[in-house]
Amino acid sequence: MADGRLVIGTKMYSSWSLRGWLAVHLAKLDVEEVLIPLAGGATSSIKDATPAGLVPYLEHQGAKVWESLAILEYCAEFAPHLWPADRRARAQARSIAAEMHAGFRALRMAMPMTILNTRDGSTAPPEALADIARIDAIWRDALAASGGPFLFGAEFGGADVMYAPVVCRFLTWGPEVSAEARAYMAAVRAHPLMQRWYDEAAREPAEWKLAKYEP
Numbered sequence: 001m002a003d004g005r006l007v008i009g010t011k012m013y014s015s016w017s018l019r020g021w022l023a024v025h026l027a028k029l030d031v032e033e034v035l036i037p038l039a040g041g042a043t044s045s046i047k048d049a050t051p052a053g054l055v056p057y058l059e060h061q062g063a064k065v066w067e068s069l070a071i072l073e074y075c076a077e078f079a080p081h082l083w084p085a086d087r088r089a090r091a092q093a094r095s096i097a098a099e100m101h102a103g104f105r106a107l108r109m110a111m112p113m114t115i116l117n118t119r120d121g122s123t124a125p126p127e128a129l130a131d132i133a134r135i136d137a138i139w140r141d142a143l144a145a146s147g148g149p150f151l152f153g154a155e156f157g158g159a160d161v162m163y164a165p166v167v168c169r170f171l172t173w174g175p176e177v178s179a180e181a182r183a184y185m186a187a188v189r190a191h192p193l194m195q196r197w198y199d200e201a202a203r204e205p206a207e208w209k210l211a212k213y214e215p
């Protein structure tokens, strides 16, 4: 029997779910996956199943954890390697993870996650372009210091967990980004867990598609 459950939403669309799912899998927690198809906002079955009415939501060995960043921190208690070993790098990783969790609203509004599609991002508003420039700078800084291919070195870590759905958005919407950002996006997309998420999304039933995220 599993140690708990992870409640997530539709893999095609749920960017926050991807973060919780990656963290749980990287930490190798043994939890059952409970997938509730998103209804396009205020999904009643998600409200009933989770404390905040949002996914992801983790129950594990008696602990109840919601908010993707809290789930990541919980997973890092079991898998400390999710954060860099060096104190200064760890501070930077936590800062950029928190910046993602708290911000980039314009980007999230202009370029929603819809991973099975290719969309035209050329009409994104200036606020979204400013978010993209900031993210590109965050990535370039971290990659220059670590040498890549992931933000803090050879392993896919907590900061990558928080930015993986941004990679998905950029792959779909194709904004202009630096060569360093493009190399980073390729590394994230090629990670076996990302490959698995994309494959499972591709197998989701057509009835789960939401018009507002489709071309």
Ligand SMILES: N[C@@H](CCC(=O)N[C@@H](CS)C(=O)NCC(=O)O)C(=O)O
Binding pocket: 009, 013, 014, 015, 016, 017, 038, 039, 040, 041, 042, 043, 044, 046, 053, 054, 055, 056, 066, 067, 068, 069, 101
């Ligand atoms: N701040 C939350 C955001 C979670 C969130 O907004 N999740 C969306 C799905 S990506 C959700 O559950 N929406 C409710 C719904 O669509 O019914 C976190 O970090 O986990």
